[in-house]
Amino acid sequence: MSTSAAAAEGEAAAAPGVRLEKRHIVYDDGITRMFVGASVIFALVAMLVGVLVALQLAFHPANIAPLLTFGRLRPLHTNAAIFAFVGNMVFAGIYYSTQRLTKARMASRTLSLVHFWGWQLIIVSAAVTLPLGITSGKEYAELEWPIDLAIALVWVIFAINFFATLWKRNEKQMYVALWFYIASIITVAVLHIVNSLALPVSILKSYSIYSGAQDALVQWWYGHNAVAFFLTTPVLGIMYYYLPKAANRPVFSYRLSIVHFWALVFVYIWAGPHHLLNTALPDWAQTLGMIFSLMLWAPSWGGMLNGLMTLRGAWAQVRRDPVLKFFAAGVTFYGMATFEGPLLSIKGVSALAHYTDWIIGHVHAGALGWNGFMAAGMFYWMVPKLFGTKLHSERAANIHFWLGTAGIILYVVSMWVAGITQGLMWRATDAKGSLLYPNFIETLTALKSMYWTRIIGGTVYLVGMLMMAWNLFMTAKAGKAVDGEAEVVVEVSDAPAVPWTRIVFGGPVVVSVIVLVVLGAIALTNAVGAGAFMLLALAIAVMAIMIGQRKKDPTKPGWHALVEGRAFLFSVFTVIAVLIGGAAEIIPSLIIKQTDAAVLAAKHPPYSALELEGRDVYIREGCYNCHSQLIRPFKWEAQRYGEPNTLDDSRWDHPFQWGSKRTGPDLARVGGKYPNVWHWQHMIDPRTISPGSNMPSYTHLPTSTVDFAGTKEKVYAMKTLGVPYSDAQINGAQASAQAQAAEIVADLKAAGVNANPNSQLVALTAFLQRLGKPPAPKLAPIGMPVTLNEKPTDAPAPTAATH
Amino acid sequence: MGHVDPQDAANGIVHEYDGIKEQDNKLPNWWLGTFYVTIAFAGYYWLAAEGFQTTLSPRAEFDQQMAVQAAEEAAKLKTMGAVDDTSLTNMAKNASAVAEGQGAFMANCASCHGANGGGGIGPNLTDNAWLHGGAPTKVYATIKEGFTAKGMPAWGAILGEEKTRLVSAYVVSLKNTNVAGGKPPAGEVEK
Numbered sequence: 001m002s003t004s005a006a007a008a009e010g011e012a013a014a015a016p017g018v019r020l021e022k023r024h025i026v027y028d029d030g031i032t033r034m035f036v037g038a039s040v041i042f043a044l045v046a047m048l049v050g051v052l053v054a055l056q057l058a059f060h061p062a063n064i065a066p067l068l069t070f071g072r073l074r075p076l077h078t079n080a081a082i083f084a085f086v087g088n089m090v091f092a093g094i095y096y097s098t099q100r101l102t103k104a105r106m107a108s109r110t111l112s113l114v115h116f117w118g119w120q121l122i123i124v125s126a127a128v129t130l131p132l133g134i135t136s137g138k139e140y141a142e143l144e145w146p147i148d149l150a151i152a153l154v155w156v157i158f159a160i161n162f163f164a165t166l167w168k169r170n171e172k173q174m175y176v177a178l179w180f181y182i183a184s185i186i187t188v189a190v191l192h193i194v195n196s197l198a199l200p201v202s203i204l205k206s207y208s209i210y211s212g213a214q215d216a217l218v219q220w221w222y223g224h225n226a227v228a229f230f231l232t233t234p235v236l237g238i239m240y241y242y243l244p245k246a247a248n249r250p251v252f253s254y255r256l257s258i259v260h261f262w263a264l265v266f267v268y269i270w271a272g273p274h275h276l277l278n279t280a281l282p283d284w285a286q287t288l289g290m291i292f293s294l295m296l297w298a299p300s301w302g303g304m305l306n307g308l309m310t311l312r313g314a315w316a317q318v319r320r321d322p323v324l325k326f327f328a329a330g331v332t333f334y335g336m337a338t339f340e341g342p343l344l345s346i347k348g349v350s351a352l353a354h355y356t357d358w359i360i361g362h363v364h365a366g367a368l369g370w371n372g373f374m375a376a377g378m379f380y381w382m383v384p385k386l387f388g389t390k391l392h393s394e395r396a397a398n399i400h401f402w403l404g405t406a407g408i409i410l411y412v413v414s415m416w417v418a419g420i421t422q423g424l425m426w427r428a429t430d431a432k433g434s435l436l437y438p439n440f441i442e443t444l445t446a447l448k449s450m451y452w453t454r455i456i457g458g459t460v461y462l463v464g465m466l467m468m469a470w471n472l473f474m475t476a477k478a479g480k481a482v483d484g485e486a487e488v489v490v491e492v493s494d495a496p497a498v499p500w501t502r503i504v505f506g507g508p509v510v511v512s513v514i515v516l517v518v519l520g521a522i523a524l525t526n527a528v529g530a531g532a533f534m535l536l537a538l539a540i541a542v543m544a545i546m547i548g549q550r551k552k553d554p555t556k557p558g559w560h561a562l563v564e565g566r567a568f569l570f571s572v573f574t575v576i577a578v579l580i581g582g583a584a585e586i587i588p589s590l591i592i593k594q595t596d597a598a599v600l601a602a603k604h605p606p607y608s609a610l611e612l613e614g615r616d617v618y619i620r621e622g623c624y625n626c627h628s629q630l631i632r633p634f635k636w637e638a639q640r641y642g643e644p645n646t647l648d649d650s651r652w653d654h655p656f657q658w659g660s661k662r663t664g665p666d667l668a669r670v671g672g673k674y675p676n677v678w679h680w681q682h683m684i685d686p687r688t689i690s691p692g693s694n695m696p697s698y699t700h701l702p703t704s705t706v707d708f709a710g711t712k713e714k715v716y717a718m719k720t721l722g723v724p725y726s727d728a729q730i731n732g733a734q735a736s737a738q739a740q741a742a743e744i745v746a747d748l749k750a751a752g753v754n755a756n757p758n759s760q761l762v763a764l765t766a767f768l769q770r771l772g773k774p775p776a777p778k779l780a781p782i783g784m785p786v787t788l789n790e791k792p793t794d795a796p797a798p799t800a801a802t803h
Numbered sequence: 804m805g806h807v808d809p810q811d812a813a814n815g816i817v818h819e820y821d822g823i824k825e826q827d828n829k830l831p832n833w834w835l836g837t838f839y840v841t842i843a844f845a846g847y848y849w850l851a852a853e854g855f856q857t858t859l860s861p862r863a864e865f866d867q868q869m870a871v872q873a874a875e876e877a878a879k880l881k882t883m884g885a886v887d888d889t890s891l892t893n894m895a896k897n898a899s900a901v902a903e904g905q906g907a908f909m910a911n912c913a914s915c916h917g918a919n920g921g922g923g924i925g926p927n928l929t930d931n932a933w934l935h936g937g938a939p940t941k942v943y944a945t946i947k948e949g950f951t952a953k954g955m956p957a958w959g960a961i962l963g964e965e966k967t968r969l970v971s972a973y974v975v976s977l978k979n980t981n982v983a984g985g986k987p988p989a990g991e992v993e994k
Contacts, residue, residue, distance in 0.1 A: 061817060064856075100821040175820040241823065250824035254817055259830065278861045286861075287852045298838035305834060349863065433872070434963045439910040454923030481935035534846045633865030634874065639961055675954020678915065678924050689914050689924065752926075792817075 019492045023170060027099045027484040031478075033386050035092035036379060038120055038719045040469050042084035043375070045127075047462045049077040052519035054458055056696070057663065058451035060687075063696035066704070069129045070696060071622025075142040075329045076130040081367060082140060082230060084123045089375040090234040091119070091158070094181050094246060096382060097163065097241040101178055103171045103488045105506050107164030111157050118154035122147060122449035124393055132677035133620035134204045137655050138219050140226055143197055145206040148196040158187050167566040170490050176257040176566045180237030182263045182567070183574045187229040190578065194586075195222035199654075201711070201717045205616075209495065209721060212650035213281050217659050221272035221582060228268040231366065232334075236264075236303045236373050239331065244310050246381045248324045252309035258560055260302025265574060267296050269581035276424035277354065278632040285585055286347070292581070293345030300338030307331035322397035326377030329405060335367025337362060352427075355628055355662040357447070358419025361412045368408045368461055374488045376400065377466055383472045387479030387483035410457025418450035421533040427636040435639050440665040445692045498562055503569055506559040511544040516580065523588075594791070601724045606652045607770060611712055611730070613706045614767025617760045618657070621698065628659035629668040629771065642772065649772070652723045664695060669772030676744055677751035680764045708758070740766055861907045880964055891939035892974035904973030905967050910959065920977045922986030925955070932988035937978065943971040 013570045056062040056070045063069045080407040095112065099105060106112050125147050129135070137480055143151070162185055166178070195218055198206035210218050244251050251257070273281060273289025308331055311318060318324040344353050344745040353359060376397075384391045391397060425443040428436035437443050502511075518537040522530040526794050552558070563570050593599075607615060618624075631637050645668050650656050673680075681688055684702065686695040712733040721726040729736070741757040744765055804884030807816050811824060818825040851857045859867065888937065894900045895945055909918065915925035934953070935945045947967050959967050 049865065103821070171820065171821070173818070173821065175818070175825075241821075245822045245846045250826045252826060253828040253830065256830055258829045283862075284853055287849060291848050295838075295841045295845050297841055298834060301837070311827070321907075372978065406806055432965055433875075433959075434907075434966050436909075438907070438961065439914075469971065472948055493819065498979070504986075522849075527850060530854045531850050534850070632902050633862045635865065635868050638865070638869070638962075642960070646860070672951040674915075675924065678954060
């Protein structure tokens with residue numbers, strides 16, 4: 001049996017074997033109203049925190065330790081913007097449009113409500129835990145394991161509700177918006193689960209099961225595709241529904257939808273390593289990341305084209321209507337950001353831009369321009385309909401548009417200038433070949449005016465959002481909540497459905513599989529073979545397309561039209577398209593032969609117990625938000641920071657701490673560069689040592705204490721994850737940690753500082769002094785052979801060196 | 804499919820969903836061209852970088868640069884001659900060399916030794932007491948190799964040979980200037 005909906009009026013008599021059934025559908029728009037409200041509120045929160053963290057970078061006293069420092073608030077800002085603001089916006093758009101495109105009410109109101117309240121609870125728990133420093137230390141995935149489990153659960157509930165609605169749909173054919181929703185829901189689940197795999201050590205602390213380069217690869221496969229499948233594809237689906245609705249114009253091209261949809265979901269997933277160009281990541285993965293990013297350019301622009309071309313002939317309308325203004329500008333910003341993305345993925349461009357504010361500017365062109373404007377357009381169009389009234393003030397919406405645009409331009413341009421300036425200053429050398437700006441601070445203070453400009457831009461944008469919140473509130477107040485209704489005539493056909501084998505073994509599937517197998521063979525062959533396989537794949541593809549064109553029968557539905565009528569098969573194909581890229585990159589890097597653990601441990605012993613505790617402080621304070629631990633193989637980086645890092649350097653790091661931004665200098669080899677007292681003083685008041693620094697003053701660290709009773713558990717967890725600690729090291733963890741702390745305390749005392757041996761700052765100092773260095777001789781973990789290339793320390797004899 | 808208004812169908816509408824009409828225009832050639840060019844480039848670049856390896860990986864390129872630099876450094880060292888107390892003392896009397904050394908000092912050393920050399924976390928450099936020896940070659944060695952266990956970094960690799968000598972000359976020139984507000988002397992007083 002197959003069904004499909006038709007407009008109630010004007011339907012001709014049914015074909016033989018087809019019954020017509022009239023159905024009355026009341027949409028659940030209450031859930032949409034709830035998600036819209038949540039999105040607007042969290043948009044304001046996310047952007048307010050955004051302005052605050054921007055202020056902290058320009059004006060360090062805005063950091064209020066311990067709860068409100070940049071390192072803890074920046075994750076709150078990103079999580080709030082992505083998951084609270086855009087997340088709720090996407091859910092609102094999906095719930096509203098899916099019901100209308102399937103001509104079916106949501107499958108379960110209970111599941112919708114569980115989804116809504118579950119999601120808000122997750123957001124609230126994020127808002128509480130992140131300022132408390134409860135974090136797993138992976139960007140955009142900072143939430144700790146109990147919250148991660150809740151996210152997975154709520155997401156699955158959402159997915160069940162969505163797919164059950166698809167299952168009972170009254171419109172057989174699925175419109176392109178639904179394709180994008182399917183791809184988003186499936187892929188986000190996969191990404192979240194794979195990246196969040198961690199070993200809990202306590203109710204609020206866990207360590208990533210991956211380490212070093214593997215963790216980096218998994219993290220940025222996730223991070224990049226969170227941008228792709230959380231911020232981009234669902235919003236493209238939203239564009240496909242709302243933009244033609246608001247413009248009342250036909251969508252430009254169905255075949256463009258097909259081509260750019262499949263190209264986008266297949267290619268996007270490969271591009272993650274472009275976040276790790278010129279790092280210690282294996283070269284083949286970097287090259288894959290770069291070339292797939294370049295191939296993403298056209299598929300991304302396919303979405304922009306279908307949006308902008310739909311507005312052909314409607315430009316007079318765009319001038320008047322704030323909704324269309326937001327959509328037109330939002331899609332244009334999407335096009336700008338998706339051109340910039342491939343550009344930044346070129347190894348040479350990344351060399352300049354990586355670790356700088358250019359990347360911050362790039363993501364905000366997407367977040368403020370694409371996500372923010374698409375959200376505004378959608379809300380201004382939808383809220384009046386949800387409340388059966390007209391928008392309270394078109395004028396205010398227009399002013400919001402111009403404020404938003406001005407804000408984005410100030411933001412993005414100031415970050416371009418800041419990023420390129422700093423990137424050039426880092427690499428500048430004088431005629432003698434030495435660094436022109438050897439003091440990192442100079443390259444930071446040069447950006448001060450740009451940091452203030454960014455604050456102005458962000459604030460102006462936030463003012464626009466405040467106007468929107470007021471405008472939507474007044475609209476809702478003036479109207480009354482109404483749920484949409486539809487009369488549909490459903491064709492109930494007794495004709496047998498097309499057998500699934502005709503779809504699964506259809507021409508496009510067979511050709512795609514052959515081409516992918518031929519291309520996959522590249523991994524097994526040499527350069528000449530690779531070239532031959534590429535040409536073979538090309539020849540097969542061209543021939544298949546030619547044959548396909550010739551055999552096309554315009555009277556029968558094509559293969560893709562058949563898939564559009566089959567939600568399950570469509571979802572399966574999407575899963576396969578998405579999984580290929582992820583598997584091709586992650587599986588080889590997980591099974592690749594690494595240096596033998598025992599051999600590496602002899603050369604590069606794992607952290608001591610105290611250093612592990614210090615590392616947890618480092619992660620808790622979010623140091624990785626401003627400091628990288630990955631020196632790239634460039635002369636100027638080697639001059640500034642030391643020998644470029646290799647895979648082995650971060651092998652014991654669960655999670656990896658390579659970072660993605662250098663507001664401060666790289667720390668991969670900071671160990672031993674300065675005395676203990678330098679770190680002590682620098683953490684308490686950075687400016688006594690580096691005048692002009694914008695680092696927060698961590699005044700709480702000297703008095704906060706480490707609970708050494710839990711240290712053993714942490715070392716044990718690391719051993720479980722594969723870090724080669726001996727039983728003696730695990731059992732003696734507390735004693736060894738306290739002994740090492742006593743040595744540092746004695747050294748500090750000699751320099752005139754009285755430190756509490758249980759102080760977290762002592763542990764953090766131990767960690768920092770260890771970075772890039774073998775352990776100091778007396779502190780060697782028991783039973784671990786150590787090669788010395790250091791002069792022995794002549795600190796006073798430790799009082800508690802009993803192990 | 805079956806539900807498109809005949810008049811719409813005549814205007815190229817192929818589907819209608821919830822009132823959204825869909826056309827099926829051809830893919831713009833420039834867009835297709837862009838797509839094909841990026842695919843072709845991807846194939847070419849993979850072969851060049853990973854297949855035939857005609858382009859160097861970032862790491863290989865770095866190693867090559869470092870080899871060139873090491874050779875240049877060696878050649879420069881030859882022309883600069885050996886470091887000895889006399890050459891450094893002479894440099895310390897040369898105003899332009901001292902000024903150049905001071906520039907590097909301000910950028911790298913001032914955070915620990917004070918902007919005027921009066922000391923901070925690190926010792927006072929303007930008295931006549933030295934923790935690691937006050938002879939010009941000793942000062943040079945301290946800067947170049949560092950005493951990392953005591954907190955003095957090794958600057959040789961960061962500054963390069965020439966700047967290391969210039970900073971050494973500047974520090975030698977500070978000797979006995981005893982700036983106001985300096986840290987109390989530490990180490991052995993030089994005779």
